[in-house]
Amino acid sequence: MKDKTNKSETGVPLRHAGHEPDPKPVIGTVKDESKMNEMSVPRARRTDPGLGSNSDIGAKLRAFYGAVQDQPIPDKFLDLLEKLDQVEQASKRKV
């Protein structure tokens, strides 16, 4: 087991680890990378802990809520709103 680990560590992966400084740094690439890091951190902080898009609880909660929210408004609500409106218009006309 140790042998396997050593082999893989001394093998190809080390070259990709990227700890050695590039003698001729491509400035554009470095700048872009640092920008990406700066942007990703505040975005993560803005996400509400545990209720963001990656939270299973948050997703289930929104699915549950959305299932009710997406239902058409029942006629009785629309009728009630019409009645309230009519009563108000009628009382205004009287005055």
Add this chain to the structure above:
Amino acid sequence: MLEQPPSFKRELLATLPSLRAFAVSLSGRHDKADDLVQDTMMKAWAKQDSFQMGTNIKAWLFTILRNEFYSQMRKRGREVQDTDGAFTERMSVHPSQYGVLDMADFKKALDSLPHDQREAIVLIGASGFSYEEAAEICNCAVGTMKSRVSRARTRLQEQLGISGEADYGPDAVSAQVTSQGF
């Protein structure tokens, strides 16, 4: 002269779907929720002069509905809440990406939360309110709201056997980023 009533009506209408979802979340039942929404509509209509157009009508209506819910609860005394079969029925008409059974489990877990925690996690996690707005609706401090949401989340995770990020993997990179916020 006529401008205020029609636009109040329109705004009330626009908020109804979300208001109804909040009512279902609070009461745990569709029939009671619809009664609650109806009572809220009448109260809001009667009080519309006290509402300033251009301010947050959604928060205003949610506050009325919540007050109505708790005052009705006090009048009736504590009732045993049973989950309604109507929910599962309706869910099968409107299937989400999650299975119907899965969602029924979730609703059961949500219903088992104490009222203060349930409303907190719904207002923040689904209704789209900020902590400040939710605290105002529930008449509590912002810090209290935050701790209620956090306790609600923990309880739901325990009940549903979800450990956190490990259970899903639509986007491993952002999951990693999000977990840094903990």
